[in-house]
Amino acid sequence: MSQSAKTLLEVSNLTMRFGGLLAVDGVSFELHDKEVFAIIGPNGAGKTTVFNCIGGFYRPTGGSIRLDGESIEGKASHVVARKGLVRTFQNVRLFKQLTVLENLLVAQHSLINTSLFSGLFKSRAYRQSEEQAQARAAHWLDLLHLREFANREAGNLAYGLQRRLEIARCMITDPRVLMLDEPAAGLNPQEKRDLQVLIDLLRRDYNVAVLLIEHDMSLVMGISDRVLVMEHGCPIVTGLPAEVQRDPRVIKAYLGEE
Amino acid sequence: MFSRVKTALFAAIIAGVIIAPVFGLQITRVGMATTIVPEWNMIFRGMAIVFVFHLIRPYLAKFIFKPKAKFTAPVMGDKGRKALTFLLIAIALIWPFFSGRSQVDIATLVLIYVMLGLGLNIVVGYAGLLDLGFVGFYAVGAYTYALMYHWLGLGFWWALPCAGIMAGIFGYILGFPVLRLRGDYLAIVTLGFGEIIRLLLINLYDFTGGPDGISGIPKPTVFGFPMARRAPEGETTFHDLMGWSFNNQDVVIYLYMLALVLALITLFVSNRLIRMPVGRAWEALREDEIACRSLGLNPTGIKLSAFTIGATFAGFGGAFFAARQGIVNPESFGFIESALILAIVVLGGMGSQIGVILAAILLTVVPEIARGFAEYRMLVFGLVMVLMMVWRPQGLMPVKRPTVELKA
Numbered sequence: 001m002s003q004s005a006k007t008l009l010e011v012s013n014l015t016m017r018f019g020g021l022l023a024v025d026g027v028s029f030e031l032h033d034k035e036v037f038a039i040i041g042p043n044g045a046g047k048t049t050v051f052n053c054i055g056g057f058y059r060p061t062g063g064s065i066r067l068d069g070e071s072i073e074g075k076a077s078h079v080v081a082r083k084g085l086v087r088t089f090q091n092v093r094l095f096k097q098l099t100v101l102e103n104l105l106v107a108q109h110s111l112i113n114t115s116l117f118s119g120l121f122k123s124r125a126y127r128q129s130e131e132q133a134q135a136r137a138a139h140w141l142d143l144l145h146l147r148e149f150a151n152r153e154a155g156n157l158a159y160g161l162q163r164r165l166e167i168a169r170c171m172i173t174d175p176r177v178l179m180l181d182e183p184a185a186g187l188n189p190q191e192k193r194d195l196q197v198l199i200d201l202l203r204r205d206y207n208v209a210v211l212l213i214e215h216d217m218s219l220v221m222g223i224s225d226r227v228l229v230m231e232h233g234c235p236i237v238t239g240l241p242a243e244v245q246r247d248p249r250v251i252k253a254y255l256g257e258e
Numbered sequence: 259m260f261s262r263v264k265t266a267l268f269a270a271i272i273a274g275v276i277i278a279p280v281f282g283l284q285i286t287r288v289g290m291a292t293t294i295v296p297e298w299n300m301i302f303r304g305m306a307i308v309f310v311f312h313l314i315r316p317y318l319a320k321f322i323f324k325p326k327a328k329f330t331a332p333v334m335g336d337k338g339r340k341a342l343t344f345l346l347i348a349i350a351l352i353w354p355f356f357s358g359r360s361q362v363d364i365a366t367l368v369l370i371y372v373m374l375g376l377g378l379n380i381v382v383g384y385a386g387l388l389d390l391g392f393v394g395f396y397a398v399g400a401y402t403y404a405l406m407y408h409w410l411g412l413g414f415w416w417a418l419p420c421a422g423i424m425a426g427i428f429g430y431i432l433g434f435p436v437l438r439l440r441g442d443y444l445a446i447v448t449l450g451f452g453e454i455i456r457l458l459l460i461n462l463y464d465f466t467g468g469p470d471g472i473s474g475i476p477k478p479t480v481f482g483f484p485m486a487r488r489a490p491e492g493e494t495t496f497h498d499l500m501g502w503s504f505n506n507q508d509v510v511i512y513l514y515m516l517a518l519v520l521a522l523i524t525l526f527v528s529n530r531l532i533r534m535p536v537g538r539a540w541e542a543l544r545e546d547e548i549a550c551r552s553l554g555l556n557p558t559g560i561k562l563s564a565f566t567i568g569a570t571f572a573g574f575g576g577a578f579f580a581a582r583q584g585i586v587n588p589e590s591f592g593f594i595e596s597a598l599i600l601a602i603v604v605l606g607g608m609g610s611q612i613g614v615i616l617a618a619i620l621l622t623v624v625p626e627i628a629r630g631f632a633e634y635r636m637l638v639f640g641l642v643m644v645l646m647m648v649w650r651p652q653g654l655m656p657v658k659r660p661t662v663e664l665k666a
Contacts, residue, residue: 089548
C-alpha cells in the first residue's frame with residue numbers, strides 16, 4: 001500500500017489507564033483506505049484495549065482518535081459504529097437465540113425504516129425496506145456460504161460458522177473500518193486459509209479497511225500491509241511484515257532475552 | 259423387597275407425622291368448650307396410601323414412562339394457522355351467548371390477564387428486562403380512568419386512550435433510572451417502583467380517595483348509550499334504545515366482548531411488533547447488549563421503547579379493569595399481582611404469545627374452579643411454578659423462531 005493513500009483512521013498517542021495500570025501507553029498509527037493493518041503482541045499487551053478505545057467501549061485517558069478527520073474518542077460505541085467503524089469480538093458475540101438471518105437483519109437496524117406506525121400497518125415503504133434488508137442479508141449469506149443455515153439459531157452453529165457469521169453481521173452495516181479481534185482463534189487450518197481469502201475479498205470488493213488483532217503469524221504475515229507490535233501497552237515497532245519479523249526488539253518481546 | 263418395605267414404612271411414618279396436625283386433629287366445639295379430637299382414621303388412611311404408593315412406585319414408574327412416544331404438535335401451514343385463528347375467534351365470539359354469567363365473567367378476567375401478560379411479555383420475554391413492578395402501570399391505567407371520571411366526569415372511551423398514554427409516560431419515566439441496570443438490580447428497582455405507585459395511591463388521600471379508592475365508576479357506554487338499568491338524567495339507556503328489557507347478562511357479555519377486542523388488538527400489535535425492526539432489536543438487546551452497541555443499535559432507545567410499549571398495554575388493561583369492577587382501590591395493585599403477571603409470562607414461555615394466553619387461562623381459571631381449596635391457592639401456585647421450572651423451564655409453549663424463505 002503506498003503512503004499516498006488516504007488516511008481513514010488516525011490514532012495518535014492513545015493512552016488508557018485503569019487506576020494504577022497503564023494498559024495502553026502512547027499508541028499511534030494510521031489506517032489507510034483498503035489497508036489491512038495488524039496489531040500483534042504477547043498476551044496482555046493491550047491490543048484489545050486499543051480496540052475498545054477506538055470502538056467507544058472505553059473512554060481513553062489520553063490521545064486522539066480521528067475517523068476521516070472527525071474526532072471520535074469518547075463517543076458512545078453505538079455512535080462510533082454508525083459512523084462506519086464496527087468490530088468482532090475475541091469471544092464470539094452473536095445473538096445466540098436469534099436465527100442467522102435475524103442476526104443479519106438486526107445489524108441493519110440503523111439502515112432501515114424503523115418507524116412504528118409504518119410497521120404496524122405494513123406500509124409500502126416498510127415492506128420495501130424489509131425486502132431490501134432481506135436481500136442484503138441473502139447476499140452476505142451467499143458470499144459466506146451460510147445460506148443453508150439461514151433459519152438456524154445462531155448459537156447452534158459450528159464455531160467456525162459463528163465466526164464467519166459475526167464478520168457477515170459487521171459487513172452488512174456497510175462499514176468503512178472493520179476491526180477483527182483474533183478472527184482466526186479456534187479455526188482449523190482450512191478455515192484459516194478461507195479467512196485470509198475472505199479478508200482479501202472484503203477489502204478489495206467492499207472497500208473496507210481492516211484493523212486486525214491476531215496471534216496466528218502466518219495469517220498476519222500473509223495478509224497485512226503493515227504491522228504494529230505492542231508489548232506491555234507500549235508500541236514497539238510499526239512496519240512492513242517482513243521488517244517487523246526481523247526486528248530484534250520484536251523477537252525479544254516474544255521470545256525473551258538471551 | 260425388604261428394603262422397599264422399609265422405605266415405604268419410613269415414608270408412611272413421616273406422612274403420619276405430617277398428616278396428624280393438619281387433618282388428624284379436629285377441633286370440635288360443644289357449647290363453650292373447645293376440644294381437640296384426634297381422628298385416627300384419617301391419619302391411618304393417609305399413612306396406608308403413602309405406604310402402598312411407595313411399595314408399587316417402581317412398577318408405577320415403569321408403567322407410566324414405558325411408552326416413550328414423543329408428542330409432537332401437528333405442523334400447520336400458514337393457511338391452516340389462519341383458519342384455526344379465525345375458528346378460535348369465532349368460538350370466542352359465540353360461546354358467551356350460550357353460557358352462564360359467572361363463566362363469562364371469569365373469561366373477561368382471563369382476557370384482562372392476557373392483555374397484561376402480553377404487555378409484560380414485551381418487557382420480560384422480548385427485551386429481557388426483569389420487571390417486578392409491572393402492576394404499577396396497571397394501576398396507573400385504572401386510576402387514570404377512575405380519576406378522570408371522578409374529577410372531570412369523562413367516560414370510558416375518553417379515558418381509554420388517556421390511560422394507555424399515561425401508563426406509557428410512566429413506563430418511559432421508569433425507563434430512565436433503570437437504563438444502566440440489568441438483572442437483579444433492575445428487578446429490585448422496578449419492584450420499588452410498583453410499591454411507590456401503590457403507596458402514592460394510598461397516601462394522596464384527597465386526590466385518589468386513599469385506601470377506600472374510588473367507586474361508582476360507570477361501565478363503558480355503547481356508542482354513548484349507557485348499559486345500565488337506569489340512565490342518568492337526560493340520557494337513554496341502551497336497552498331502552500333497542501326496546502329490550504334490561505338484563506344483567508347483556509352487560510356481562512358486552513364487557514366480555516370489549517375485553518376480547520382489546521385483547522385481540524394487543525395480540526395483533528405485539529405479534530406485529532416482534533417481527534418489526536424494533537422487536538428484533540429488543541431480542542438482540544436481551545441476547546447481548548455489547549454486540550448491539552457494536553452494531554450501532556442504541557440500547558437507551560430500545561429499552562425505553564420496550565418499557566413504554568409494555569406499560570401502554572398495561573394501561574389499557576387497567577382502564578378496562580376499572581370499568582369492569584366499578585371500583586378501584588390500591589389493594590388490587592399489590593406485589594402479588596405483579597408476581598401473578600410475571601408467572602403468566604414465565605409459565606407460558608418467555609416471549610411466546612400463545613404460551614402467555616394459555617398460561618393466563620390456566621392461572622385464572624384453575625383457582626376459580628378450585629374455589630374449595632381457596633386456602634391452598636398460593637401453595638398450589640408455588641408448587642406449580644417449582645415443578646414447571648424443574649421440568650419445563652422453557653415454559654408451556656416455548657418460542658419458535660420464525661422461518662423465512664429467502665429469495666434467490
